[in-house]
Amino acid sequence: MIKSTLQKIYLGFILLLLYAPIITLIVLSFNSSKTRSKWGGFSGKWYTALFQNEDIMNALYTTLTIALVSALVATLIGTMAAIGIQALNAKFRTVMMTVTNIPMLNADIVTGISLMLLFIACRAFFPKFSLGFATVLLSHITFNIPYVILSVMPKLKQTSKYTYEAALDLGASPLYAFFKVVFPDIFPGVSSGFLLAFTMSLDDFVITHFTKGAGVDTLSTKIYSEVRKGIKPEMYALSTLLFVSVLFLLILVNTAPQDNVVKKKKEVGKFKKAANIVFRRVIPAIMVIVVVAGGFFYSSLGKTNASEQVVVYNWGEYIDPEVIDMFEEETGISVIYEEFETNESMYPKVQAGAVAYDLVCPSDYMIQRMIENNLLDEINFDNVPNIKNIGEEYFKQSKSFDPENKYSIPYCWGTVGILYNKTMVDEEVDSWSILWDEKYADQILMQNSVRDAFAVALKYSGYSLNSKDLDELEEAKELLMEQKPLVQAYVVDQVRDKMINNEAAVGVIYSGEAIYTQSQNSDLVYVVPKEGSNVWIDSWVIPKNAQNKENAEEFLNFLCRADIAKKNFDYITYSTPNTAARDLIEDEELRNSTTAFPDASILNRCETFQYLGTKFDDIYNELWREIKSK
């Protein structure tokens, strides 16, 4: 008695552990407050927002279309392959099974990169060939086939070859025998192969990431690109819906009546037969229709009739989607918009040239590197008259990475500084030294990125944050090691949430993020320390292989328009170099905020990052690794 109670408790505990994350997710999807730690009351607004978000719905339908089509094609090819392999003699069968299993055991990232390389290599023969929907679909079919083979093979092995021969013997043609006799036997394997392929395709991130082209996003790549600005609650809603649909599918699969059950219970045969038809035919058919129709509907929404286009590659959440709509409406040029997460992930994609981007928005040091590697085209400023709205000082600042101001137009900029909570820190903060103050042990948040972390230490010691002096770097390393025990966490996005939720007292943060946090928690103060800091500029550049350079310049001109730049500022909250736009800000406090628009005295203390070359990249990374691993 006690034993069985204990067993039940144990089981319950395990189930709870298993499902706790999903329960959390579901609860949060109904939380009307935007932060994760506060319950703001029950609300369905994220669900409404989800269905109104065209980007997400588009990604959802791309995902479903790719999953469905790739699973169908892979099932067809995989089943045929399994039959072929089964017919081989034992030696070749083992060889073939090993060969087909390798792609499945292979790391996704290897598969993804090799597929990308193959597609790029294809351009040697088809110069027009570019990464896009088709390449993602082909990749998904490729990695799905082994799963289908794997689930069909055991069923084929169980199926006696004699039933097939018996059918032939009774006069059936080989094809008729296959469909009438063999296929029903292996059908469970085929359908589980299909479902497996479908879920693998839904799940996949890595391979899609490497093989997708501009403007094609599946849910996973979409969600990933949003992570930079924190996951939006719409995503909780979407994940909840996905979980519920998978649950529903599973229940369907497990409760769908089996053939022999129908026959055993003849008295309820009629009803069961009808139910069977519903389960086996109607529901899948409806799913297919919804997905295909939805796909067409959303893809038609996304396209304008114009054949003119511009391919834009930008940071996640780095433009107001309405701006794109407005541009498309005004000019008839359709914008194919893709997002990246880091400069480092953007660079190889542009360099590989698998997708011909027309407009990219990298940061300062990366622009320098792209110029050095001859990846950029000069901008024809005659086509961008609105450039007059950009403050002269920002072009001056840009000279550190674009010495002749030929390649880039500043888009957003900001500083790196200290954000502190004045209820937890009594003193006036004006120095990086607070990050080494033992009073705030376990209350300090550091940026988890090598250049940002070293910038703090180098500046604190009075050196340049682009230092190439090994002694200075060693000193900075020692400082960071000394600081490590005091640090609560090395984080990227969570600085924002943790500071808003009073989970830490001090943190290193970007000024744009600081503006947002201050709007959520008025106790937060942002300072650029007196020792100086990093000022960064993200600028638009046009890659050498751009196909629509004039459209890109037209889009640039549009972005430089005062009202548009103001709209973007409202959305992104990062400082704009567009002085005309700044004048349009109604909120006086914000317009004069030193956080958003630091005055010259602050800027003079700051430096932009420069590209240090591969040798120093390696040295920095090595030192950072030493710190992190200690």
Added chain:
Amino acid sequence: MARKLIDISHISKSYGDNLVLDDLNLYINENKFLTLLGPSGCGKTTLLRILGGFETPNKGNIIFDGVDITNLAPNKRQLNTVFQKYALFTHMTIAENIAFGLKIKGKSKAYINDKIKYALKLVNLDGYENRTADQLSGGQQQRIAIARAIVNEPKVLLLDEPLGALDLKLRQDMQYELIRLKNELGITFVYVTHDQEEALTMSDTIVVMNQGYIQQIGSPEDIYNEPENAFVADFIGESNILPATMVEDKLVKILGVNFPCVDTGFGRNKPVDAVIRPEDIDLVKPGEGLLDGVVTHLIFKGVHYEMEVMANNYEWLVHSTDMFPVGTEVGIKVDPFDIQIMKKPQSEDEEAVPIEE
């Protein structure tokens, strides 16, 4: 009268280096129950599969009813097969199983229903139309497999060890069932088995095979009573196979003792093999037989006692309804017509199978 229905000539078949059938010739008469009998690996199943069209011979051809069918696809042949493992279609009902071939032939619904009823009655399974295969016992499944084959009215029914998976009692029942079916349907049965008792019970003609060669063709009586070589003698029932010398016609010297026999034409002082069935040996008082020995083993087998008698350095296998305890001294007596003389094996496949302990 007996018409030649299938003529198999010069058939050879090998898988890689493994020669399974070597230049095999055989004809099958209409309305006969012919059994291919031999140990596993002797090529009997391969021969059946060649007849069914599931294998193509490397050499030779098969004439069926005057037409060369060597390369004809299985679905075009006028014969049907009953497979060893029944091979019923598990996702169909019994009725659908039986109707399978008829539907392909485009028969009418009424015709098909009649045939299903008729076939189920024939195999004593009326009323099983709506069951599925997994609801039936092994014997029932086998009868359905037969019903499914015979509704197509084939000229020849091929049966590949159809009773192999059944237990003894069921197997015996099914043997009678098959004989009855064959007589009612009046078609040719080609039956493959390794079970000599099954072969002896049912067949009109037995073809004994070993290592891809036919060893002997004959009626069950011929095969049993007059095996042509040591392999056949050994494989069909139990035997004492003794090396012997043919002294002259009707006199053979076995283990140094002269035995009168009825065989002639082997020459004088020629080495031969002598076969004596264990039930043909009479145990008598010592001195009253041709040689004396001592009983060394005794087992009760139900119908008879099985004994081993050591005489002249040879363990004689003896079946008798009389019991002689171990240690009893006995005399061995054999009637001349119970001694079967065979020429010495010419090749490996004609040799007796070594007893595996």
